[in-house]
Every structure is written in structure tokens, then in C-alpha cells.
Amino acid sequence: MLLLPLLALLLPPRALASPLSRAHTSAYSIKESLPAPPPGWAHHSPAPPDHPLRLRIGLTQPRFGELEQALWDVSTPGSDRYGLHLGKEDVEELIRPHEDSLALVDAWLEEHGIPLSALSRSPAQDWVTLTLPVSLAEALLDTTYHVYRHTPSGDYLVRTLQYSLPAHLHAHVDVVQPSTTFARLAPKRSTLHGAPVALASASTPAIPASCNHTITPACLKEIYNVGAYVPSATSGNKLGIAGYLEEWANMNDTNWFYQDLLPQAAAAGYMFSVELINNGTNSQNESDAGGEANLDVQYAGGVSFPIPNIYYSTGGSPPFTPDLNTPTDSNEPYAEFLAYMLAKTDKELPRSLTTSYGDDEQTVPYSYAVRVCNEFAQLGARGVSVMFSSGDGGVGDGLGPNDQADGPTTCLTNDGKNTSSFLAGFPASCPYVTAVGGTYHESPERAVPFSGGGFSKYFPRPLYQAAAVGGYLAANPAYLSLYEGLFNPFGRAYPDVSAQSNNFTVNLGGQFVLEAGTSASCPTFTGIISLVNDKLITSGRPALGFLNPWLYTVGHYGFNDITIGNNPGCFTDGFNATVGWDPVTGWGTPDFAKIAKIVVPY
Incomplete structure (x- = not known):
């Protein structure tokens, strides 16, 4: 995914706003936060504004409970469906977000000057991926990114200790990363x-x-x-x-x-x-x-x-x-x-x-x-x-x-x-x-x-x-x-x-x-x-x-x-x-x- 075109990033925040997005605009509130970096991590410096982040937005999966039940059914001996594993399309249907979630998230991104053509979507539409500079990610998530250093290894990560979303999106978005994840794999x-x-x-x-x-x-x-x-x-x-x-x-x-x-x-x-x-x-x-x-x-x-x-x-x-x-x-x-x-x-x-x-x-x-x-x-x-x-x-x-x-x-x-x-x-x-x-x-x-x-x-x-x-x-x-x-x-x-x-x-x-x-x-x-x-x-x-x-x-x-x-x-x-x-x-x-x-x- 290429960095968003400069022209798109310079558009006024509401230049691309749709009627749906304007109707649902709401104040930001914290979606996720950490009180401090995990043990072993320390603040190093502010993140460079032009550092690119490959941001992934996970939309809610309202039918995941059905998928989980299907997993138990096909995996449990004695079940009538034991061994009858689901196909790709079956799984994607069970994790697909609601149409309202798709529309509201698209409208939010457009409000920030991000054209939908710049997005990449998973086959089930439950993940939206885009690459954008730290400065735009900070505006999108009402946060500030920093560079953190892992003292034992010397590794560095660009992360934040909290991020926010418009209140009306909390029920439609499960997670936005990279933000508060400090795992080193x-x-x-x-x-x-x-x-x-x-x-x-x-x-x-x-x-x-x-x-x-x-x-x-x-x-x-x-x-x-x-x-x-x-x-x-x-x-x-x-x-x-x-x-x-x-x-x-x-x-x-x-x-x-x-x-x-x-x-x-x-x-x-x-x-x-x-x-x-x-x-x-x-x-x-x-x-x-x-x-x-x-x-x-x-x-x-x-x-x-x-x-x-x-x-x-x-x-x-x-x-x-x-x-x-x-x-x-x-x-x-x-x-x-x-x-x-x-x-x-x-x-x-x-x-x-x-x-x-x-x-x-x-x-x-x-x-x-x-x-x-x-x-x-x-x-x-x-x-x-x-x-x-x-x-x-x-x-x-x-x-x-x-x-x-x-x-x-x-x-x-x-x-x-x-x-x-x-x-x-x-x-x-x-x-x-x-x-x-x-x-x-x-x-x-x-x-x-x-x-x-x-x-x-x-x-x-x-x-x-x-x-x-x-x-x-x-x-x-x-x-x-x-x-x-x-x-x-x-x-x-x-x-x-x-x-x-x-x-x-x-x-x-x-x-x-x-x-x-x-x-x-x-x-x-x-x-x-x-x-x-x-x-x-x-x-x-x-x-x-x-x-x-x-x-x-x-x-x-x-x-x-x-x-x-x-x-x-x-x-x-x-x-x-x-x-x-x-x-x-x-x-x-x-x-x-x-x-x-x-x-x-x-």
C-alpha cells in the first residue's frame, strides 16, 4: 500500500464528507488506553510526523458467535458435523461486518480527506488497511504517537498509549493498530x-x-x-x-x-x-x-x-x-x-x-x-x-x-x-x-x-x-x-x-x-x-x-x-x-x- 497522495492529505477535513458521515458525526472518546508502557519499554522521542504507519482497522463481526459454534461443531467428536470443515466463503460470510459499520467507517475516513480508493479491504470486509503518515494518523485517532525503546533488546516501536474514536463508531470498530500493542514477537x-x-x-x-x-x-x-x-x-x-x-x-x-x-x-x-x-x-x-x-x-x-x-x-x-x-x-x-x-x-x-x-x-x-x-x-x-x-x-x-x-x-x-x-x-x-x-x-x-x-x-x-x-x-x-x-x-x-x-x-x-x-x-x-x-x-x-x-x-x-x-x-x-x-x-x-x-x- 502506497502512502496516500499528497493532494488527498491536504484536502480540508470535511471536503469529502458524505451526508451519512455528517449525520453521524460525534465527539471523540477514548477507545483504548494504557497507563504506561509495558515493563522494559521507555519513551524515546516524538514520532516523526512523516513516518508511515500501515494502519489496520478491525470492524466488528456481529456473527462471530455463529462461527465459534460452527468451530465447536466441526471439531468435537460425536457432533453430527464433526470433520465437516467450513469453506473460505462460509467463514467470510460469518465474519462480515454489518453494512452500517462499513458505511460509517468509510464516511469517517472520507471526512479526514482519505479517499476510499486508498483503502485495502480483507475478503470479508472486516479489516480496512491504509498507509498514512503519523501526522494524519494522529488526527484520525485524536492521539499522539511516540517512539518507544525496548531496553533489553534495543528495539524501537512507534506507538501511542491511547487512541480515540468518534463515539458513534465505538460499536462498529473493534480495534485500530498499530497503536497500543507493544508485543515483540x-x-x-x-x-x-x-x-x-x-x-x-x-x-x-x-x-x-x-x-x-x-x-x-x-x-x-x-x-x-x-x-x-x-x-x-x-x-x-x-x-x-x-x-x-x-x-x-x-x-x-x-x-x-x-x-x-x-x-x-x-x-x-x-x-x-x-x-x-x-x-x-x-x-x-x-x-x-x-x-x-x-x-x-x-x-x-x-x-x-x-x-x-x-x-x-x-x-x-x-x-x-x-x-x-x-x-x-x-x-x-x-x-x-x-x-x-x-x-x-x-x-x-x-x-x-x-x-x-x-x-x-x-x-x-x-x-x-x-x-x-x-x-x-x-x-x-x-x-x-x-x-x-x-x-x-x-x-x-x-x-x-x-x-x-x-x-x-x-x-x-x-x-x-x-x-x-x-x-x-x-x-x-x-x-x-x-x-x-x-x-x-x-x-x-x-x-x-x-x-x-x-x-x-x-x-x-x-x-x-x-x-x-x-x-x-x-x-x-x-x-x-x-x-x-x-x-x-x-x-x-x-x-x-x-x-x-x-x-x-x-x-x-x-x-x-x-x-x-x-x-x-x-x-x-x-x-x-x-x-x-x-x-x-x-x-x-x-x-x-x-x-x-x-x-x-x-x-x-x-x-x-x-x-x-x-x-x-x-x-x-x-x-x-x-x-x-x-x-x-x-x-x-x-x-x-x-x-x-x-x-x-x-
């Missing part, structure tokens, strides 16, 4: 060892003890009971991998990875394909190889080979450089990625999707979190299993009761009260995605201490997990008093599942290194689900789609229960893994053979 991984790692021959039979020290695709297939199962490469099943922040997936590194650890894939010329979103790139310079991207593609492909894998590289992300008059905007790439995916035809969509990025829930304004979460519901209704890493900070910052912090604690609310609090992760806390926690070791497999887990403060506990989560809290009543005020016991609980997440052997820059994080468990679990979808599709059945209603009713019987470990954070021990579901490892880790028998019993 951080990858959930860390490099453990930069030095080359010695590998056993790929032809060596898998030895369980070796998998306690280094994880390879062979380890994962053994631990999760894949056996000799070989999926189809041509059934139409696809696995998607979301990438952001100029994390580039390197094909040479991946080919070397396959040569050493999955030679049959290398011999077949197996490789992920790439789709670029919002001016995204995927540099193949060896020095540009991304640790997160390589981890994702090598293990998603390593588990699911020969199922086609697609790496989606989304541009449009921070950092913004405040000292330069740069044309780079600072929009949240989630919005661009979701717009791209939802515009795809049903045939083009992957059946499973892994994302290893996220941030603290409280850095995402409630209204925006709900809209993003609702878009994941749309993907689920169309038959896509959406997985997210649960995070790497346990219940907050990963610090146990005996640890020392390097700086001020981050386990504080950003509501202006600075109250001690566990920090839920988003989008893992969205009830329409499957959150993947972490484990390590095997025989027995146990919770890795950094496994993100807990309870959302934004989203209430969904019905599908009422019995499991209620049972956990009833069996562990001490948490309600010990952690009183630190978490919301009535919130959506996560993770839902888990998988290995430590000591993953990754080829990066031509060398094998070890990496860890729920960034590793998420593509691993997604690879297993892609195998399950293959089993279903080749048996003439629909793919699983949104997993959680299935998972919490019958699917969990195909999982290995993890009962050892905890997830410390915020100077506490966090929660304990235990029999059944728990907020450290969810239902545990997948057993492919057991799951296959559940979904295709004959």
Missing part, C-alpha cells in the same frame, strides 16, 4: 552450543540413551512411536511453518542436515518451499541463516518427510530506526500473515501450521488479542491445526525461588499498579490454538524447567478443558492460596500438549549446533500431527483441524503422560507436572501409533 529458542557437535552415523540404529544428550529426527520418531510409517507426498496434505523478523531458512544447511540425519530425504531432493508475505525475504547467504528458521524447517521436515512443507516468511516487522527518515513501518506481522493465510483458497491452506514466536499476553491489548485469536478460529473452522510454542519462561521469567535477577523483575502487571503476577504467553493463551510445552530426557520423559504454562488473564477457560483443568486445580488446592493473585484460576489454561525441546541438533551456517526451547517442541509436535493427518486423508477422512476439542475428549488417550518436573518463574517453583493434564506439559507427548488407532480404528 520473540522466537522461543536459544543456542546451547555454538561449537560443532559430533554426530553418530544416520545409519546407526537409534539408541534410547543417546537421545538424552542430543535430539535428532530418528530420536523423535523412536520416542514418539512413529515406527516405519511412511506418509504420502501427494495426498494434498501440507505443513506450514511461520517465520518472522528476517529469520531466514537456509536450504543448503537443511540439505546438509538431511544428508547426515535423514539421508532418504536428501536422496529424494526433499526441501521446503517458500512463500513471501508483505515484502518478506528469505536470503540464502550462509551468513544470514537463522537459528530459529533452520530449527523449524529441519525438524518439521525431519519428522514429516515426505509431506510438503512451506516456509512463510513475513516482512513488515520491527525494528524501527528513530534516527533515520526510514520508509519502514512498524506494523505487527501477525496481522499481515493472517490476512495472507485467510485469503488462500481451501486447497492452498496447509493442514497443520507451526509458529515458534510469541510474547507476554499483557503486551498485546485485549481488543487486539481477541481479534488475532478470532482469526485463528477462522483457520480452525477451515480445517487447519494451529500450533504455538508455549514459551520459555515457565510461569513468567524462568527464575526460581533461589535465583538472582540480572535486573528489575518483569513479573509485574502493566495496568499502572505494578502488581506481582505470573505472565501468560500469547498467542499460546488463545483458546483456538494448540499450545505446545516442552520436555526432555526419555525413559522417563519429564517436563523441561523452561516449559511455558499457566492461565490466561484475557480468555476464560473454554468448555472443552473445564473438566481437565478443574480437576487439576481440585487435586492441587494449595496453588490457589500459595499463588493467590498471581494467576487467574478461571482463565484458559495452557499448554495443551508438549514434546521434546532440549539439545536439538541443528545445522546452522554449515555446522551442527545444539538448540533448545519450545521453538523445538512446536515443529516436532506439528510434524507428528501432519503424519496423523496423512493417515486420515489417505484413509478418505478429513484432517483433524482444530485439535483441542478432540484432544480433551478422546485424543489424550494417545499421549504419554508426563508426571515429573515443574516450570519455575517469578521467583517461584511454578506448577508441577502430574497425572493427567497439567499447566507444564498439558496432556503430555504424542504416541503416533496410539493416535493413529484412535483416528482410524479400522
